[in-house]
Amino acid sequence: xxxxxxxxxxxxxxxTNKKSLKCEQHMGHRAMYWYKQKAKKxxxxxxxxxxxxxxxxxxxxxxxxxxxPNSSLLNLHLHALQPEDxxxxxxxxxxxxxxxxxxxxxxxxxxxxx
Amino acid sequence: DAKTxxxxxxESNEEEPVHLPCNHSTISGTDYIHWYRQLPSQGPxxxxxxxxxxxxxxxxxxxxxxxxxxxTLILHRATLRDAAVYYCILRGPYTGANSKLxxxxxxxxxxxx
Numbered sequence: 001x002x003x004x005x006x007x008x009x010x011x012x013x014x015x016t017n018k019k020s021l022k023c024e025q026h027m028g029h030r031a032m033y034w035y036k037q038k039a040k041k042x043x044x045x046x047x048x049x050x051x052x053x054x055x056x057x058x059x060x061x062x063x064x065x066x067x068x069p070n071s072s073l074l075n076l077h078l079h080a081l082q083p084e085d086x087x088x089x090x091x092x093x094x095x096x097x098x099x100x101x102x103x104x105x106x107x108x109x110x111x112x113x114x
Numbered sequence: 115d116a117k118t119x120x121x122x123x124x125e126s127n128e129e130e131p132v133h134l135p136c137n138h139s140t141i142s143g144t145d146y147i148h149w150y151r152q153l154p155s156q157g158p159x160x161x162x163x164x165x166x167x168x169x170x171x172x173x174x175x176x177x178x179x180x181x182x183x184x185x186t187l188i189l190h191r192a193t194l195r196d197a198a199v200y201y202c203i204l205r206g207p208y209t210g211a212n213s214k215l216x217x218x219x220x221x222x223x224x225x226x227x
Contacts, residue, residue: 042201042218043217045214045215045216048214056211056214090157090158092157097209097210097213098208099146099163099206099213102160103215104159104160105157105158107156
């Protein structure tokens with residue numbers, strides 16, 4: 001099974017809401033990632049978790065809060081977002097963080113902030 | 115970070131070979147050349163990677179110039195399903211920031227039936 005699943009597929013939230021995105025993989029991968037992709041732009045790395053510890057935060061605003069409760073799960077907690085945060089949020093996983101390991105991406109959650 | 119340059123778009127005919135170029139004139143000696151593609155409405159997927167020698171796998175071939183300043187992704191027989199954005203990415207050999215996947219604009223491949 002080489003699948004990364006993400007829920008929900010679509011999410012509409014107001015600027016005062018709190019919501020969470022969920023990502024799951026059962027490939028035994030120890031690295032997990034969040035990317036943000038605006039329309040017609042390339043994906044941009046947000047966070048990297050390695051062995052359930054945050055290893056890279058690409059200066060993401062604190063209204064995005066990642067969490068890795070175990071090696072199979074990755075969450076992204078959202079609070080007080082702005083309309084410009086509307087984007088496709090992609091989760092990925094890999095066996096490790098070096099170049100040897102390809103990253104497997106989920107289909108993404110399309111987020112709209114109203 | 116070493117950068118890559120790709121044309122914005124390319125068109126091909128179905129069942130013909132496609133050569134997708136990538137320039138990386140500032141590549142360092144330890145950078146690996148990776149290719150990912152993103153089909154419409156999907157997340158990116160790994161295609162192939164290499165260091166110096168040409169590489170083949172079931173999806174594609176990667177031809178790397180002798181001076182490593184450019185490379186070409188070769189799809190041997192394009193299908194309609196190959197229509198996607200193809201990203202050429204340089205990754206360092208170590209963990210952390212060195213080996214991040216940093217996507218550029220990519221090249222949009224269209225395949226005509």
